[in-house]
Amino acid sequence: MTDASNASAGRPQLAEPHLGAVLASAGLDAEYVRAEGNHLYQRGEDGREVAVVDYAGGYGSLLLGHNHPAITAYAQELLQSGVPVHAQFSLHPEAAELALALDGIVRRETGDTEPFFAVFANTGAEANEAALKHAEMDRGMRLGALLDSVRSGFDAVRDAVRDGSATVPAEVFARFGVDAPGPAALDMLIGRLAAHNEEQAGRPPVFLTPEGSFHGKLAGTVQLTHNEGYRAPFRALAAQARFVPLDRPGTLRKIVDEERATLFGLVLEDGRVRLSEHEAPVVCAFVLEPIQGEGGIRELSAEFVQEIQDVCAEIGAPVVVDEIQSGMGRTGDFLASTRLGLRGDYYTLAKSLGGGLAKISVLLVRASRYRGEFELVHSSTFAKDGFSNRVALKVLELLEADGGAAYRKAAELGDRLLAMLGAVREDFPEVVKDVRGRGLILGLEFHDQSGAPVPAIAEAARAGLFGYLVAGHLLRGHRVRTFPTASAPETLRFEPSILLSDDDIAWLETALRDTCDIVRGGYRRPLALPAG
CATH class of the missing domain: 3.40.640.10 (Type I PLP-dependent aspartate aminotransferase-like (Major domain))
Structure with missing residues (x-):
């Protein structure tokens, strides 16, 4: 719930209210109700779940995806067995x-x-x-x-x-x-x-x-x-x-x-x-x-x-x-x-x-x-602690299975995703400056847009907020979740899980092409941002 919605309900926002306001201004103030695989889910106005493709991937924490079934089942088994979590200063x-x-x-x-x-x-x-x-x-x-x-x-x-x-x-x-x-x-x-x-x-x-x-x-x-x-x-x-x-x-x-x-x-x-x-x-x-x-x-x-x-x-x-x-x-x-x-x-x-x-x-x-x-x-x-160490062992087991199939999958998907990002750059060279990275840690850097033909875009670029403006549009307009990198806000990160599908890649390509078209001023529809 955002700062504004809390205020309207008469409830003060005490958990990082300034950050909440920043998220709202960029259209990133989303609330997610469920996570699975390479997707997060919001609740639509009709009460039904709406899928969002997650390219932020927990800032790289979700190589195996949200709530991986084998890890989730193992975690539940550990907790139900009463595994000692806090047994400090003892053998582990x-x-x-x-x-x-x-x-x-x-x-x-x-x-x-x-x-x-x-x-x-x-x-x-x-x-x-x-x-x-x-x-x-x-x-x-x-x-x-x-x-x-x-x-x-x-x-x-x-x-x-x-x-x-x-x-x-x-x-x-x-x-x-x-x-x-x-x-x-x-x-x-x-x-x-x-x-x-x-x-x-x-x-x-x-x-x-x-x-x-x-x-x-x-x-x-x-x-x-x-x-x-x-x-x-x-x-x-x-x-x-x-x-x-x-x-x-x-x-x-x-x-x-x-x-x-x-x-x-x-x-x-x-x-x-x-x-x-x-x-x-x-x-x-x-x-x-x-x-x-x-x-x-x-x-x-x-x-x-x-x-x-x-x-x-x-x-x-x-x-x-x-x-x-x-x-x-x-x-x-x-x-x-x-x-x-x-x-x-x-x-x-x-x-x-x-x-x-x-x-x-x-x-x-x-x-x-x-x-x-x-x-x-x-x-x-x-x-x-006993819980985290055991979960990490399960993660290594999954990564190492089948002779490291997970590593090969990351490389293969990374090549396909990088090729798609490269094609977007080739078609929008005046918008996309560079595409780089390896495997499933990739970046797409935009040219400086402080002189963009769309005033709102130029203003955001001059304020150092262009990347967040784009991320907000991708989320609101296309249900794609990603963010700029912290110290290079003109670069969007793409760190999905190895559960990334061909449909997910195609969905991102459509979203990026739409965004680049808007940025260069060739598309009439504005970036999808919150009102006001």
């Missing part, structure tokens, strides 16, 4: 089974020989937040070990100089402004080196991520979301990110060089003291989506991915692959990153992992990177 064999299943699939697909440990969470943003926290804990422990090693070197040099078995060259003292060699001068030198090191070690961590990224809206993850409108109000709350351009080779290395921090140590060599330099870990991690979802359905290039992996290997920073929207088979592979040659140190998965019913996500961490201590400082009341 179903979580261990799910972790093994995920590890096996990821290693099979990537060819990796190392196991991946699992940290479970509830949402994609929470899994990404856990990844940031784990990466920072790892960075802090590596930095602490480096500082301890440097301090041990100071102690060894001090002892060697005092017992006369080593000397410090004058140039070492001179480099740090210490004039006279001797025991007191050595203490002064070590003091200055230690102060420098503490200053450098105290620099805040920096996360790297591509321009256009979206990794959630929690306190930490929102700082890795490129859209400044989401990020700026909370800038002071968390570690900052540097955004790397997608199409400028060499920029990543330049950014890393700007962030370098050097610690100085002293080492003994043949009775002489030498200055040593050690790079402190400032870059905490590189976090990326192989196909940017909210950034406009943009796939990273294999060349950019290789540069990321090379640079991160040089500085010892982990690569965190956010597969929350693109993973779980949506592209035709379990991981969208596989075909890019991308091998992550961390992976995050969510959305379709819960089969459209359970709220579950997971962080997978490479064994050589994993810090077991993290398990004692990070937890969640609703993570790793």
